[in-house]
Structure formats: structure tokens, C-alpha cells
Amino acid sequence: MTTLMKPVLLFLLTLCVTPAASAADINGAWKIHGSVFFNAVDTICHFKAGEGGGTEATCENKGMPGAFTPAAVTDKTVAWNWDAGPAVLSFQAAFTSDTAMKGEIKVRGFTGSFTATRQ
Secondary structure, eight states: OOTTHHHHHHHHHHHHHSOOOOOOOOOEEEEEEEEETTEEEEEEEEEEEOTTSSEEEEEEETTEEOOOEEEEEOSSEEEEEEEOSSOEEEEEEEEEETTEEEEEEEETTEEEEEEEEEO
């Protein structure tokens, strides 16, 4: 093997064993504070690993969590829907740190904003 090929092969081997970027660890409770069309959105949303893989989310309505639904999580973003009873709220956010996120809430054609902190 030539002297030039050894570093090239070592570099290629390193690329093959380097893990791909994974989804952020979002599991647990997050305190949501935001508003949409002059309506406050203050709740706790819970995230957990789904049975078939992936992540699931639900939020509390009057202290009671709803049904878990799929959440799309990457290393930088998260999106999920919450059926709050009279309306379904759609959340999309970017992680600002391991313990905080900031994003948009959409409901019935209106868009608002929210922040969330890990509890």
C-alpha cells in the first residue's frame, strides 16, 4: 500500500463509523408559554419514546394529559399537534438549547408564538 493511500483509507474508515446526527433528546415535560390571536397558551407538554420508535407528544388540558400523537424531532427542530378539545394546535419549534425551544403555534388559520422550557 502506498504511503498516500494509508491516510486516505483511514479518513474514509472514519467517515463510515462516525454516527449520523440523531434526534434531540426531548423526552420529559416541557412548560409551554405562548399566545395565538390574543389567547394565552400555557400548558405542560409531555414527550416520550413511541412504541414503534420515534417520539410521541401530548399536552395537558386543565391538568389532564390528552392522547399521545406522533412528534417529528430532529437534532434542531420539533413539530407536533395537540387536540385541545375545541381545536387542534400545531406546534413547530427550533431548539435554542438542550432545555429550551422557541417557535410557532397554528390554530384555525391563526399563527402565534411560544417558548418552552424543559421541566
